[in-house]
Amino acid sequence: MQAAEQLFRTRQFHEIALDEVARVADVGKGTIYLYFSDKEDLFFQTAVSGYDEMCRLLLKNVANGLTFGETLLQTCTTISDFFRRRRPLFRMILSEGARALESGGGLRKRWLEHRKSMREAVAAIIARGIASGDVRSGLPAEVLAEYLLGMLRTRAWELEDQPETVRSDASIADLFIHGVAGPAAPERSALPKS
Numbered sequence: 001m002q003a004a005e006q007l008f009r010t011r012q013f014h015e016i017a018l019d020e021v022a023r024v025a026d027v028g029k030g031t032i033y034l035y036f037s038d039k040e041d042l043f044f045q046t047a048v049s050g051y052d053e054m055c056r057l058l059l060k061n062v063a064n065g066l067t068f069g070e071t072l073l074q075t076c077t078t079i080s081d082f083f084r085r086r087r088p089l090f091r092m093i094l095s096e097g098a099r100a101l102e103s104g105g106g107l108r109k110r111w112l113e114h115r116k117s118m119r120e121a122v123a124a125i126i127a128r129g130i131a132s133g134d135v136r137s138g139l140p141a142e143v144l145a146e147y148l149l150g151m152l153r154t155r156a157w158e159l160e161d162q163p164e165t166v167r168s169d170a171s172i173a174d175l176f177i178h179g180v181a182g183p184a185a186p187e188r189s190a191l192p193k194s
Contacts, residue, residue, distance in 0.1 A: 002025070003021050003024035004042050005046050007020065007024060013039075017039075021042065044110060044111070048111075050082065051118070055117045055118055055121045058078060058079070058122060058124075059124060061075055061078075062124045068128060068134040068135070069134065069173065069177060072125065072129065072173045072177065073169055073170055075125050076148075076152060079122075079152055080156065080169055118149070119142060120142075122148060123140075123141040123142045123145040124141070126141040126145055126148070147176070148172075148176050151175065152172060155167045155172055
């Protein structure tokens, strides 16, 4: 997977053959087939390696003893760091790899399962915010989790050219908690002071 990641970070998906991955990894091509069904499977597993660990870290945030605002900020940072480290791989998923995900095949199902585990972890954190009164209770935690994940995704992919001050994890967490109705007031902020 390290050899595959090295290649996937520098070239297009269609430019890489499993023979080349085997050569860079210094293994026989047959060895790759012991662990991966094909190049798409190798690519997918490489892209999501560490994903389950990230979800476990998120679930630890549910009972971490911090305020909801601190937990939300920690959650945004954990998710952002994971995707930032894998940015070239996820760019490939969004462009060339999307066809495999859209085809309705096994990769799409596997990606949706991974996505569901992250949504559930974030929803558990938001449910804690609902229980503490830091988040309004009119919407299900799962829906609010998708809104937060959408905000993080938009920040990562669509706002790259904006200054970090308006797209920081703290900005996302503050916007999620307080909305856009007015400026964040320090006295009502559930976020830690930076």
